[in-house]
Amino acid sequence: MSKDKKMVREITPQQEDFSRWYIDVIKKADLMDYSPVRGCIVFKPEGFEIWEMMQKELDSKFKETGHRNAYFPLFIPESFFQKEKEHVEGFNPELPWVTEAAGEQLEERLAIRPTSETMIGHMYSKWIQSYRDLPVLINQWANVVRWEKRTLPFLRTSEFLWQEGHTAHETEEEARAETMQMLDIYREFVEDFLSIPVIVGQKTPSEKFAGAIDTFSIEAMMKDGKAVQAGTSHYLGTNFSKAFDIQYLDRDNKQQYAYTTSWGVSTRLIGAMIMVHGDDKGLVVPPKVAPTQVIIIPIGPASKREEVTNKSMELMNGLKQSGVRVRMDTRTDQSPGWKFNEYEMRGVPIRIELGPRDMEKGQVVLVSRISGEKKFVPQDQLNEEVSKMLDEIQKQMYDNAKSFMNSHFNSVETIDEMKAIMEKQRGFVLAGWCGSEVCEHQVKEETGATSRNIPTVVTEHKGKCLVCEEPAKHTVVFGKSY
Amino acid sequence: MSKDKKMVREITPQQEDFSRWYIDVIKKADLMDYSPVRGCIVFKPEGFEIWEMMQKELDSKFKETGHRNAYFPLFIPESFFQKEKEHVEGFNPELPWVTEAAGEQLEERLAIRPTSETMIGHMYSKWIQSYRDLPVLINQWANVVRWEKRTLPFLRTSEFLWQEGHTAHETEEEARAETMQMLDIYREFVEDFLSIPVIVGQKTPSEKFAGAIDTFSIEAMMKDGKAVQAGTSHYLGTNFSKAFDIQYLDRDNKQQYAYTTSWGVSTRLIGAMIMVHGDDKGLVVPPKVAPTQVIIIPIGPASKREEVTNKSMELMNGLKQSGVRVRMDTRTDQSPGWKFNEYEMRGVPIRIELGPRDMEKGQVVLVSRISGEKKFVPQDQLNEEVSKMLDEIQKQMYDNAKSFMNSHFNSVETIDEMKAIMEKQRGFVLAGWCGSEVCEHQVKEETGATSRNIPTVVTEHKGKCLVCEEPAKHTVVFGKSY
Ligand SMILES: [Zn+2]
Numbered sequence: 001m002s003k004d005k006k007m008v009r010e011i012t013p014q015q016e017d018f019s020r021w022y023i024d025v026i027k028k029a030d031l032m033d034y035s036p037v038r039g040c041i042v043f044k045p046e047g048f049e050i051w052e053m054m055q056k057e058l059d060s061k062f063k064e065t066g067h068r069n070a071y072f073p074l075f076i077p078e079s080f081f082q083k084e085k086e087h088v089e090g091f092n093p094e095l096p097w098v099t100e101a102a103g104e105q106l107e108e109r110l111a112i113r114p115t116s117e118t119m120i121g122h123m124y125s126k127w128i129q130s131y132r133d134l135p136v137l138i139n140q141w142a143n144v145v146r147w148e149k150r151t152l153p154f155l156r157t158s159e160f161l162w163q164e165g166h167t168a169h170e171t172e173e174e175a176r177a178e179t180m181q182m183l184d185i186y187r188e189f190v191e192d193f194l195s196i197p198v199i200v201g202q203k204t205p206s207e208k209f210a211g212a213i214d215t216f217s218i219e220a221m222m223k224d225g226k227a228v229q230a231g232t233s234h235y236l237g238t239n240f241s242k243a244f245d246i247q248y249l250d251r252d253n254k255q256q257y258a259y260t261t262s263w264g265v266s267t268r269l270i271g272a273m274i275m276v277h278g279d280d281k282g283l284v285v286p287p288k289v290a291p292t293q294v295i296i297i298p299i300g301p302a303s304k305r306e307e308v309t310n311k312s313m314e315l316m317n318g319l320k321q322s323g324v325r326v327r328m329d330t331r332t333d334q335s336p337g338w339k340f341n342e343y344e345m346r347g348v349p350i351r352i353e354l355g356p357r358d359m360e361k362g363q364v365v366l367v368s369r370i371s372g373e374k375k376f377v378p379q380d381q382l383n384e385e386v387s388k389m390l391d392e393i394q395k396q397m398y399d400n401a402k403s404f405m406n407s408h409f410n411s412v413e414t415i416d417e418m419k420a421i422m423e424k425q426r427g428f429v430l431a432g433w434c435g436s437e438v439c440e441h442q443v444k445e446e447t448g449a450t451s452r453n454i455p456t457v458v459t460e461h462k463g464k465c466l467v468c469e470e471p472a473k474h475t476v477v478f479g480k481s482y
Numbered sequence: 483m484s485k486d487k488k489m490v491r492e493i494t495p496q497q498e499d500f501s502r503w504y505i506d507v508i509k510k511a512d513l514m515d516y517s518p519v520r521g522c523i524v525f526k527p528e529g530f531e532i533w534e535m536m537q538k539e540l541d542s543k544f545k546e547t548g549h550r551n552a553y554f555p556l557f558i559p560e561s562f563f564q565k566e567k568e569h570v571e572g573f574n575p576e577l578p579w580v581t582e583a584a585g586e587q588l589e590e591r592l593a594i595r596p597t598s599e600t601m602i603g604h605m606y607s608k609w610i611q612s613y614r615d616l617p618v619l620i621n622q623w624a625n626v627v628r629w630e631k632r633t634l635p636f637l638r639t640s641e642f643l644w645q646e647g648h649t650a651h652e653t654e655e656e657a658r659a660e661t662m663q664m665l666d667i668y669r670e671f672v673e674d675f676l677s678i679p680v681i682v683g684q685k686t687p688s689e690k691f692a693g694a695i696d697t698f699s700i701e702a703m704m705k706d707g708k709a710v711q712a713g714t715s716h717y718l719g720t721n722f723s724k725a726f727d728i729q730y731l732d733r734d735n736k737q738q739y740a741y742t743t744s745w746g747v748s749t750r751l752i753g754a755m756i757m758v759h760g761d762d763k764g765l766v767v768p769p770k771v772a773p774t775q776v777i778i779i780p781i782g783p784a785s786k787r788e789e790v791t792n793k794s795m796e797l798m799n800g801l802k803q804s805g806v807r808v809r810m811d812t813r814t815d816q817s818p819g820w821k822f823n824e825y826e827m828r829g830v831p832i833r834i835e836l837g838p839r840d841m842e843k844g845q846v847v848l849v850s851r852i853s854g855e856k857k858f859v860p861q862d863q864l865n866e867e868v869s870k871m872l873d874e875i876q877k878q879m880y881d882n883a884k885s886f887m888n889s890h891f892n893s894v895e896t897i898d899e900m901k902a903i904m905e906k907q908r909g910f911v912l913a914g915w916c917g918s919e920v921c922e923h924q925v926k927e928e929t930g931a932t933s934r935n936i937p938t939v940v941t942e943h944k945g946k947c948l949v950c951e952e953p954a955k956h957t958v959v960f961g962k963s964y
């Protein structure tokens with residue numbers, strides 16, 4: 001499509017219609033396209049490169065903590081799903097089935113994996129014989145499919161990309177430590193790398209992973225006050241070990257079931273990043289994850305172009321050498337103003353302008369995507385100033401998102417209070433809960449909010465259930481969720 | 483499984499049964515396992531890490547030449563395959579079909595992608611409107627499925643991993659240049675990185691990609707004399723543009739069909755690498771692709787262990803800092819001899835031994851996996867010596883493979899000569915070919931060999947067809963293939 005046409009199309013303001021704003025932005029910034037297959041999107045290069053940045057960072061964190069990558073089959077025999085009762089109930093409604101191949105009916109239907117606990121459980125039962133084989137610490141980067149009724153690009157698509165870690169351990173203690181370690185890696189990654197503050201906590205039984213003993217999550221707040229579950233880590237106990245017979249001979253020569261975990265984050269993080277940081281000008285991408293951190297735009301009349309372009313090139317190479325991901329836009333068929341808008345829309349953290357007057361003064365102009373502030377910087381201090389500004393932007397984005405979350409975080413005593421909040425500004429709501437599914441269900445019915453998690457750290461402990469007023473067993477964060 | 487049991491199991495000698503040798507080695511080196519789904523393997527960490535090394539290198543070569551990664555859906559609507567006649571004929575027999583999802587019959591069956599020309603063609607027709615949108619240079623790393631009847635781990639599996647590049651251009655000239663550029667990137671990668679010499683050339687019409695105008699390949703020779711097609715690059719002309727309506731407004735404001743290409747290499751490269759370099763001791767992995775390039779094994783009595791281990795650690799850190807992928811084996815429940823065998827079996831290029839006597843002399847012992855030669859090296863020259871030895875091994879492996887290929891490369895005048903060769907030592911055979919499919923078919927029937935490609939560079943031009951004795955149109959390389 002011609003770029004001109006795209007650029008003049010307006011972005012719906014967030015206040016007017018957040019959902020339309022989101023779709024406008026991801027289309028305009030060229031992150032994705034709809035595919036002819038229902039609920040499946042195409043990750044275009046501008047969008048996929050953000051995922052590549054995330055992958056690189058996460059992959060190194062996984063490897064640092066002793067995990068290794070592997071790859072397991074896409075297809076899962078139907079009988080595998082039957083082996084873990086909760087698991088089959090949780091996933092059966094969303095499975096696509098291969099029933100024919102190479103012109104013949106298959107004897108057993110094959111599901112396209114929605115997650116790989118069953119296949120990996122089957123393999124681990126072959127690989128794990130002795131305590132000496134433990135722990136097994138494996139991760140897989142893969143596509144998975146869940147046939148969703150309502151889809152939304154990045155946040156909920158029928159096919160999506162993710163990583164799934166699957167580990168097996170000698171003891172419950174070790175497996176629980178692994179579960180929490182990976183949850184903390186996710187928290188650190190999402191907070192430090194994506195500048196998204198999260199609520200860390202445990203899912204209620206009705207919201208946990210189908211087949212898990214305990215599910216832990218990190219929950220992020222979008223700018224429309226809705227929640228996105230940004231990552232989950234599951235302690236599976238011996239549920240899958242028993243279903244798939246993952247037994248090992250322990251140090252006392254006795255057969256034991258291994259304790260397993262699984263944990264994952266997906267391409268929905270792209271959607272969360274956009275909805276947490278974006279504004280009416282378009283995307284805002286945190287420096288650490290931005291495929292392009294700095295765009296250099298030479299300006300001024302044609303007569304000076306060569307000189308300005310040469311200097312820009314020199315500065316670009318200097319930045320590259322100091323490890324900055326920088327590009328230069330030398331197109332002559334677009335005005336500087338047009339380019340400014342374009343890179344703001346694409347969310348590039350820093351724009352550098354360089355014109356003949358800057359050349360005379362030996363300076364460049366740095367413009368921050370989040371503050372719009374201009375900073376005049378001596379050319380020979382460019383590398384340090386850029387590095388400093390990238391750090392500042394990264395931090396400022398986190399602080400802004402944190403302020404937003406704090407100002408949309410309420411504490412209530414009754415379901416009526418929560419209802420009023422959910423009808424207005426939404427956001428997260430802290431409330432007491434007795435532990436009964438009936439009360440949890442009633443909250444959902446009446447307010448549209450679901451329990452996000454039981455936070456690990458709360459400043460306030462609630463005494464009573466917001467529904468039945470019985471003593472609260474947990475203090476829970478509720479919110480409407482994507 | 484217990485490591486002890488694995489280590490005592492013998493590897494079948496190559497001369498006795500090459501196929502059994504191959505399976506023994508990949509199982510023993512823990513590269514893969516069979517899965518419960520027919521023809522689908524599990525890539526275990528030891529195998530997957532080799533693929534990760536290949537990915538990293540190729541990905542950077544693709545990006546250097548201006549390509550960007552993206553991701554397209556796994557599912558392809560049945561109607562898409564119908565649009566390109568040769569394509570549907572080529573791939574239909576191998577497709578698995580999703581017919582049900584989320585409890586309902588689908589209106590249109592969905593194929594699991596065997597390759598993505600059709601899906602990507604459909605998307606490109608939306609994205610490409612003007613010559614300003616060209617070229618489009620996109621690559622995808624993905625899983626693909628072809629329901630194979632006969633499978634062999636890595637070399638031919640129902641599901642495999644690969645990259646597929648898909649580009650669109652204004653002119654035939656540009657598209658052809660892209661086709662050849664990517665072929666050359668493959669050649670360079672396979673020769674320099676995997677130390678595998680290849681024959682570069684064009685496929686005959688009967689062996690080309692279904693839907694291509696021209697297919698080019700690089701062909702490698704395994705140690706049993708059989709061929710592996712190690713990479714292909716296709717010039718697709720306007721075949722897919724016409725089928726999917728990829729039209730653009732050219733510089734003269736006229737509608738034109740874009741010229742497209744596609745190119746790919748897959749996890750079969752892992753199999754090729756093993757079959758080219760492996761020996762009766764096990765794997766031999768070229769240094770550039772080896773996840774572990776150097777293994778340090780401290781030796782000597784328990785009383786000296788701490789001292790030796792500390793020094794080993796120091797040397798390891800020095801090597802790491804100079805960019806070497808090095809590990810240390812400090813297990814106390816295995817003898818040094820056992821460890822030597824184990825890392826030879828796993829194909830680690832260099833072993834470093836360090837014992838108390840070496841400590842006294844301020845030296846270490848370097849042992850090359852390919853020559854078995856021991857080299858005594860002063861500890862303070864370790865980094866340079868290791869770096870030199872890795873380069874030498876990389877080069878020596880290429881030279882050895884090249885000698886093997888040369889000594890198994892014959893030139894014949896008649897089909898009877900070829901038959902005699904194929905019954906004995908196999909290898910590649912150069913012969914004249916009139917260009918008729920009948921003659922090509924007869925070669926296959928009588929000798930079991932198929933045309934590998936028409937080499938770009940030949941030292942000898944054949945005058946007559948080996949079958950019909952008519953004037954030769956091409957000089958062709960034949961071989962039995964995996
Ligand atoms: Zn209650």
Ligand SMILES: [Zn+2]
Binds near residue numbers: 952
């Ligand atoms: Zn002939």
